[in-house]
Amino acid sequence: MPRVPAALSRRRNRNPDRPDRRRPLPLLGLAARPRPWLRALGLVTVVLTGAWLGLLVVGDVHAPVGPMDTTMALRPSLSGGTKINVSPLGALTLDSHVAPLRLDVDVDQLDPVRAQALVDHPERLSGLQREVTDDIGHGTLDLAVRSSVAVVTGATVLGLAVYRRPRRALAAGGLALALLAASGISAYATWNPRSVLEPRFSGLLSSAPSVVGNARSIVTEFDVYQKELARLVTNVTKLYDVASTLPAYQPDPSTIRVLHVSDIHLNPASWKIIESLVTQYKVHVIVDSGDTMDHGTAAENGFLDPVEDLGVPYVWVRGNHDSLATQRYLERKKNVHVLDEGRAETVAGVRFAGMGDPQFTPDRSRPTGGDAAEQLAGARLASALRDQRAQGTPVDIAVAHEPLAAQETDGTVPLVLCGHLHTEGTKILPLGTRLRREGSTGGSGLRAVEGKYPAPIEASILYLDRDTRRLQAWDEIGLGGLGRTTAEVSRHLVKK
Template sequence: MPRAVVRAVRHRVLRHYRSRRTCPTNTLVHEPHPYARALGLFAVVLTGAWLGLLIVGSVRTPVGPMDTSMTLRPSLTGGTKINVSPLGALELDSHTAPVRLDVDVDQLDPVRAQALVKHPERLAGLQDEITQDVADGTRELALRSCVAVVSGAAALGLAVYRRPRRALASGGLALVLLAASGASAYATWNPKSVLEPRFSGLLSSAPSVVGNARSIVSEFDVYQKELALLVTNVTKLYEATSTLPTYQPDPATMRVLHVSDIHLNPAAWQIIRSLVEQYRIDVIIDSGDTMDHGTAAENGFLDPIADLGAPYVWVRGNHDSKVTQRYLERLRNVHVLDGGRAVTVGGLRVAGTGDPQFTPDRSVVTQGDDAERAAGLRLSAALHAQRRAGTPVDIAVAHNPVAARETDGRVPLVLAGHVHHRKTEVLPRGTRLKIEGSTGGGGLRAVQNDEPEKVRASVLYLDRDTRHLQAWDEITLGGLGLTTAEVSRHIPDENRPGAPSPAPSPTPSR
C-alpha cells in the first residue's frame, strides 16, 4: 500500500479518536456542576477576603488624645464593639450587616494629653476634633478594607484556580460583596444605638457611674467637658505623684501606706506604686471599698496588687463582696483580714475585720450602724485575746469608722475609711482613730460630682521597736481635671519635745 494512503488513514483515525475524547457525550473527565463551581468560588472569595482583612485590614488612628485601632470583621449580626483595655468593652447595635466594626482603644498618648493639660482652651473644640478624627479614620478604613478584600480574594483565587481570569473574578466579587455590606450598614444605620449599649468587664458598672444615657445626650456639653478631663486625668496624677517630696527616715522607722475607697479607679494602682517607691513603703494597708459592685467581672481589676512592691493588707468594705475577698486571698503578696484575724507583716502586727454589710445586694435589708457596732465588738474581743496571748496588735483595721470606734483602748492605732474624707482623733480610752479619704478620688463615679473629689492617701511612720506612731504625711492630689499635689506633715502631741509617750491602757473585756 502506498505510504501516502497509510498516512491519510492514520490521520483520519487520530482525528476520530481525538474527537471522541473531546465529545461531551463521551467525556473521560467529568466537569463539576455549575452550582458546585459557584459555591466553590464563593467560598474562595469569602475566605480570601477574611484573610485580607485579618492581615492588612486594620487602621491605627488617633481619636483625640487616644490611640485606637479600627478593623472590619465578618459577623452574622453586625454592630460595633469598642474594647477599652483593661476596663472591658461595650457593644452597640449600630447596624445590621455581615460586617462588624471593632475599635480597640490602645493607649493614652502622653504628648497629646499634655497639650490638653497645658492648653485647657482646647477642650472647647475637643468634640469637633474627635468627630473629625473618627471620620478620617473611617474613610481610611473603608479604603484599606477594599484593598484588603480584593487582594486577599484575588491571591487565594490565583492559588486555588491557577488562572488569572479566575483570580480577577474572585477579587471583583469580593469588592461587590464589601460594597453590598457597606450599603446594608448604611441603610440600617441606627444612631440611637448609643442610648442602649451593652457593657462587659469593669465597664459593666458604667450605667450606674454615668447615669441614664438619655440624660447624657440631653446634657452632652456637660459630659463632653467631663470626658475630656477624664482622659487627661491619669497623666496628671502620674505627674503629680512623681514630683512629691520624699521623706528620708532613719533605719529605725517603719513606713506604712494607708489607702482606702479606691472604687475601681485604675489610676490608683500607679499612684500607689509611685508612693511605695518614693517613700520606701514597708506595708500597704487598704481599709476597703476597692470595688464598686463586688462582681466576679470586676476581679481582674485587682491583679496589679501583687506587683505594687510591698505586702498588701486588706479588709472588706461594704462595696466588696465575698467573691472579691476569695479572689484576693489567692493573690500573691496579699493578706486578707476578717473576723479579727491577725497577721505579722514586715514586723508589724495587724488585725482587722471585713464590713458585715454588702450594700450593692438589694435583696438583703441593711442593718445600719447596729451591724457595724457588732462587728467592731467582735474585733475588739479578738484584740483582747491577742493581748492576753502575748501577741498584742499594733494596728487594727475596719472599713466603717462606727466599727473602728469599738476598738478603743485595745490597740494604739485603728484605721478606717468609708466616708471619703479624712479625720484623725484620739478616742476616750487613748486609741488613735485615723480615717482615710478616697485613694481613687471617688472612683469612676467621680464624674457625677459637682466638684472633683480629691485623691487621698497617708504615709504613717512608726518606731520599729515600739511600733508607736511617730508622725504621718497626708498626701492629697487634685481630682478630676486638676493638677495640684500637697503633702502635709503631722506629729502627735505626745511625740513633741518634752511630752510623754503614753500607750493606751487595757480595759476590761466588754
C-alpha cells in the same frame, strides 16, 4: 450825710436773693467736713495701701543662705505663716505665726561657687547648719529694717499725695510703722517653733519626700526652730545639687513606713499612684481599708491583679462594696494578707488585725443591718484584740472599713484605721486609741463627677517607730481629682 465806704455800699447793694459765696450754706458746710469715722476710715485706707505698695516695691531683701541665693519679703496675709518657694518643684507652707503679715522666702538659685566649695571641702558640711542659721538671722534683721523703711515711705508718700498736708502725711507714716510693730509683736507672741516639723508641700509629688524631710530624724535630732530650718534648707540644697534627676530619698532605717489607702472604687489610676508612693517613700507595707471594688461582681476581679506587682505586702479588709467573692479572689493573690473576723498577722514587723464589713450594700435583695451591724462587728474585733493581748501578742494596728466599727476598738489597740466616708480625719477616742480615717484613694471612683468639683485622691504615709511600732508622724497626701494635676503633702506629728 456821712459818706458810706464803697465796699460797704457794694455789700448792701448785693442781690438779697443771691447767697454770699464767702458764707457757706449749712448743708455745704456739713458736706465739706465729713464725719470723724469717715476721716479715720480714709486714713486707715491710705496707711494700709501705702504700706502694701511700699513693701511690694522696695520691701524685698536679697540674702545668701548657705550655698543658695534667696529673696525674703513680707506680704499682707489674713493668717500669717511662712511660705518657702522652691521653684520649679513647689512650695512649703509653715504655720509659723499668726499676724497680718506672711514671710515669703524665694529660693532663687544655687550659687555655683559656694556649692563647689562644699563639694571640694566636705568637712564644711558639719558647720553648714550654723552658717545657714546665721545667714537667716542676718537676712531677717535686714528684712525688718527694710520693711520698716518701706511701709513708712509708702504710707507717707501716699498720704502726701492724697491729703497734700505734710502733717497728715507724717501721721500716716507713723501709723504704718506702729501697725508694722504691732504685727511683729503678734508674730513674736504666736511664734510656733514646731511649725517646721509639720510643713505642707504643694508641687511635684515626686519631690515631696526630699523637701518635707524624714519624720524619724526630724523628731529625734532637732528641737529648736533654727536647727529645723537649717535642716530644711539643707534638704532644698540637695534638690538643687543635681542636674537632671531628683536625689534619691534616703529612708531612715529605724522607721517603718505604712501606706494607708481606702475606697479605690475601681479607679485604675489608683494603682499607678500607689506604685509611685511606694517608690518615693520607700514604703514597707500597704494597708487597704476596703471598698476597692464598686459592685463586687466576678467581672470586676481582674481589676485587682496589679496588687501583685506593687512590690510590698498588701494588707486588706473587706468594705461594704466588696463581696465575699472579691475577698476569696484576693486571698489567692501572692503577697496579699486578707484580714477578717479579728484574725491577726505580723507583716513587715507590724502586727495587724482586722474585720471585714458585715454589710454588702450593692446586694439589694437582702436588707442591711445598719449601724447596729457595724457596731457588733466592731465589738467582735475588739474582743479578738483583747484575746491577742492576753496571749502576749498585742496588735499594733487594727483595721476596719466603717468608722462605727473602728470606734468599738477603743482602749484595745494604739491605732485603728478605717475609711468609708471619703474624707480623711484623725481623732483620739475616749480611752486613748487613735482613729485615723482615710479619704478616697480612687477619688470616689465614678462618683467623682457627681459634684460640682471632682473629689480629691487621698492617701497617707504613716511613720512607725521600729521598736515600739507606735505612730510618730503621718503625711497626708492629696492629689487633684479628675482632670486636675495639683499635689499637696501635709506633715503631722503625734503630740506627746
